[in-house]
Amino acid sequence: MFFTYLRRELRRRRKAALVVASGLALGIALVIVVTSVSSGMGKAQDKVLQSLYGLGTDMTVTKAASPTASASDRPRFQFDAQDNDSDAEQSTDRVMVQGFQTLSTATVTKVGKQGGVSDAVGGLSLQVLKVDGQFTRGQFQQNDNAGGAGGQQGGGAGGNGGGNGQPQGEVQGGGANFDVNSYSVYGTDVTEPALGPLTSSTITSGRTFKTTENNGKVAVLDSAYAKEKSLKVGSTLTISKVKFSVIGIATADSGDAAANVYLPLTQAQTLSDSKDKVTTIYVKATDSQKIDSVKSTIQKNVSGTTVTTSADLADTVSGSLSTASSLATNVGKWLSIAVLIAAFLVAGLLTSSAVSRRVREFGTLKALGWKSGRVTRQVVGEAMVNGLLGGALGIALGLGGAYVVTAISPTLQAQLGGGGGGGGQGGPG
Template sequence: MFGIYLKRELGRRKKAALVIALGLALGIALVITVNSVSAGMTQAQDKVLKSLYGLGTDMTVTKARTAPTSGSSGGPNFKFDAKSSSSSTQSSDRVQTQGGQALKSSLVTKVADQTGVESAVGALSLNVTKVDGSFTQGKAKSSTSGSSSGGQGQPGGGTSTGQPQVQGGGANFNVNSYSVAGVDVAHQGLGPLSTMKVTSGKTFTSAQTSSKVAVVSKSYAKEKKYKVGSTFKISSTKFTVIGIATPDSSESDTDVFIPLKVAQTLGDAKNQVTTIYVKATDSKQISTVKKEITANISGTTVTTSADLASTVSGSLSTASSLATSVGKWLSIAVLVAAFLVAALLTSSAVSRRVREFGTLKALGWPSRNVTRQVVGESMVNGLIGGALGIALGVGAAYAVTAISPKLTAQVGSTGGGAGGGPGGGGPGQQASQNTLEIALSAPVSLTTIALAVGLAVTGGLIAGAMGGWRASRMRPADALRSVA
């Protein structure tokens, strides 16, 4: 009886039911869209952090570089033989550690022994500045001027006008700077190389700790026209390219990856690292692990993903803020308005059905049956609105993904002054100079769909409760007055 009556009444009031359902659908669609875009923002931010930290890396341990002493120069210097002939080409490499101050390799083991740490790996970040070119020696010439009468010591009348002058000569040098990361070849799953995927050739083996081999990034290989098997030199040390790697997202801060032991020799940093990459046993206890490391290993800076996330700026940060604050508050406002409109329309529809409900009560219907009837109709309207809202919201989310607007992200300093990224620049150094472009997506999760269904049921219950309460207060006498 209930189902038959419900179907008949909804069929009689199609327009009113559609208006209520559309109002709820718009609010639910907006909630789905905002939640999906917010999830896309979170994914985009995770891509930024993974491109800097590496997959599975929860935090990094570094040490701030000390300020140079008075009179000292931390800049590169190059020495050339200025007396070389004009045909001589000269080249010099300056290899320096970059990022934070060097740490002892023994600290890697000490960090790994801390409570809550699953694994720790050290890496050495280097910057290589290569200067090559040639000098051209000038030639000394004396300038003379002629006269109509012969001068002293100058046959034919020529006279000397001064000291010999050097004409021509100079120097033409090219400066090329690139980054090198020393990788622990026995633990490549954590550290700078973990953000890369070798697409050509192969990666290091655990036996290549002292081998003069290198994996280069795809962009650097393209710039230098390197292929697997190509060779190049760093400070007269010859390396063979064994693999070309592509970053998991955006561009890599590091151009060349070499075994850690070889990098320490090149950078005159024996048994030293610049960054320690740490993976926690429990991702929910990262802040606790950070306090543990900071307390037990003095003088170091521990930077977590959360610290780095707070420094992300650019259009990604702006869009994320809008989606988080303005978008969610707007969704709440629209939902509240949709629920109120649905409740008012339902209550208004009950007022127009005085004769109907009064007659039903006169025939013996208890108030609870009348209330159940109104709530049932409202629930159906809510579910219809939920279905429409889910369809609209999913469509809007897929439209955002299809358009894929590009967002930019820059990572500024966390205040630690130390490197944390795979290129050694980290949040305080090189990472702040790197701009990443991320394609925005709006994934719709099952949680979001469940939220939409919950909102649809809630909207139906609110509207039904208000309408049912009003219907339950009607008396059979109201129907008789309506007939009169």
């Protein structure tokens, strides 16, 4: 009897039931869409932050570079004199530490021993300035008119002619033509492949480093740099007269690559005369929920260093990602809550209004022997069916809306608000 009467009443008042269900559906759908967009913004931010910083780690430890006026820090280039072959091509490299002040490898060990630290690995960020080109010898051209004039003047002066006996003329042509090329190099600890800048890229050609190649003359190139320089697996890359064999090509998963060239850490330290030095320490925490406490521990026990987490970096992110994430998280959250409350209030008011118009009907039912509890259960049953119908419809609309948002969503970008020099990806900013 309960379900028979319920089915009959819903059919008889299907317009009112549809209005109530639609209101609930729109509210629920909006909450689902906004929640999905907010979650998508969070995942997009994590992905972009990984390209800027994360690299499979929880935090990085660095030491800010102090300003210096030393002339030795300025790029200087020296070329050998080649008298016998002045047109020969000249080439020289200047390898410099980039971004941060160096830390001792002993600091890596010290950081790794701190409480809450699962693993710590060092890396060295370098910048290479390569100058190559050639000098061209000029040609001396004798000026016959000047020599004749000098002879006449010398004859009139009693033997001082001919311009003191020296040929008159000028040097024509010659000069120098040099090209300056700058690219970034990152020394990575090949014994710890799970940490470091190379983890933000995927090997698309060749292979990555072996754990036994810490002192090997091998290199992995970023795909964009390899394409620009027409390099491939098997090519040879020369840095400061040291030849490295290209063993792999890596493509950044998102954003820009950490460096143009990746070398084993020991080789990078040798090239830059930075033995047992690193610029960045990548730290993996034992518990991702205790990153803040691990950060405090490192800052307390390892003086003079700066510890940066992904949360710290998120505060400096600017661009479309930051704007969209803020909009979805703040405005969307309160908007969805307000709409959901409004939908339930409207549904409640419509249900209450429908009940008030059915007073005569309920009186007839009570006259037929229905008790007040039975009438109440009948009304509650109708409201529950409307709610379930609205909920199902709302979930379907919400999932459809989330799918549409995913399909038409733009590509989001982010950059460090501090000008990008803070060591994005633990390397060149």
